[in-house]
Amino acid sequence: MRKIISVVFGLGLAVSFASPTFPVDYEQARAEMVKTQISSRGVKSERVLKAMRDVPRHLFVPPEYRNLAYADGPLSIGHSQTISQPYIVAFMTEAADLKPTDKVLEIGTGSGYQTAVLSELVDKVYSIEILEPLAKSAEERLHRLGCKNAVVKCGDGYKGWPEYAPYDAIMVTAAPEDIPTALVNQLKDGGVMIVPVGSYYQHLYKVTKKSGMIHKEILLPVRFVPMVRGVDLDIR
Numbered sequence: 530m531r532k533i534i535s536v537v538f539g540l541g542l543a544v545s546f547a548s549p550t551f552p553v554d555y556e557q558a559r560a561e562m563v564k565t566q567i568s569s570r571g572v573k574s575e576r577v578l579k580a581m582r583d584v585p586r587h588l589f590v591p592p593e594y595r596n597l598a599y600a601d602g603p604l605s606i607g608h609s610q611t612i613s614q615p616y617i618v619a620f621m622t623e624a625a626d627l628k629p630t631d632k633v634l635e636i637g638t639g640s641g642y643q644t645a646v647l648s649e650l651v652d653k654v655y656s657i658e659i660l661e662p663l664a665k666s667a668e669e670r671l672h673r674l675g676c677k678n679a680v681v682k683c684g685d686g687y688k689g690w691p692e693y694a695p696y697d698a699i700m701v702t703a704a705p706e707d708i709p710t711a712l713v714n715q716l717k718d719g720g721v722m723i724v725p726v727g728s729y730y731q732h733l734y735k736v737t738k739k740s741g742m743i744h745k746e747i748l749l750p751v752r753f754v755p756m757v758r759g760v761d762l763d764i765r
């Protein structure tokens with residue numbers, strides 16, 4: 530009997546947690562997320578912590594996952610893609626050493642969440658998404674939320690966005706097997722690229738360019754969706 534009660538209770542909790550009508554104080558959930566998942570794991574930049582507290586992550590996830598938006602993990606955004614774990618977004622953003630005057634290129638717009646976090650911290654964000662429906666919905670979402678300094682285009686991130694190069698920072702949120710040469714070429718001297726590299730086993734790299742020389746540092750083992758090639762999707 531006790532077992533039945535606990536199963537029923539457990540189911541009730543699961544249903545109410547997943548239900549979009551369950552009342553959640555999103556601002557409080559966000560503050561809690563920053564405290565327990567991000568600063569507790571060592572992210573120190575006040576600017577990054579503030580951006581993570583300010584961007585309404587629940588508006589970047591599908592409505593059925595809204596109440597899980599501040600949980601400690603990635604979530605599906607459809608099209609077999611994910612919005613990254615909040616800690617990883619904060620960690621990568623801090624690692625990029627961003628300044629308010631920076632021009633940033635992002636590869637893999639997805640939901641547009643990382644784009645929005647970046648846009649709080651820099652002057653201008655250019656973001657490329659290879660899947661048309663995601664590029665379109667992220668662009669609309671960012672516009673709706675009043676994000677005025679970010680632009681999204683549908684295209685192949687392996688080529689970068691040469692029209693606006695060079696960039697102070699490049700943030701790659703899908704994993705290529707090797708660091709893409711075009712992106713290195715579009716990085717400003719003194720610039721930083723944060724990129725997960727590998728197929729099954731991946732590492733997050735911090736790539737810096739100084740006096741034309743490239744320096745690579747491994748930061749963390751990670752797991753990102755693969756960075757696909759435009760030719761595989763017939764996007765050129």
Ligand code: SAH
Binds near residue numbers: 610702
């Ligand atoms: N930064 C995103 C996470 C996106 S997941 C967020 O905050 O929600 C990675 C995204 O990279 C996916 O949307 C995927 O479609 C996209 N992607 C994969 N290969 C790509 C490529 N070659 N160029 C641009 N985007 C790519």
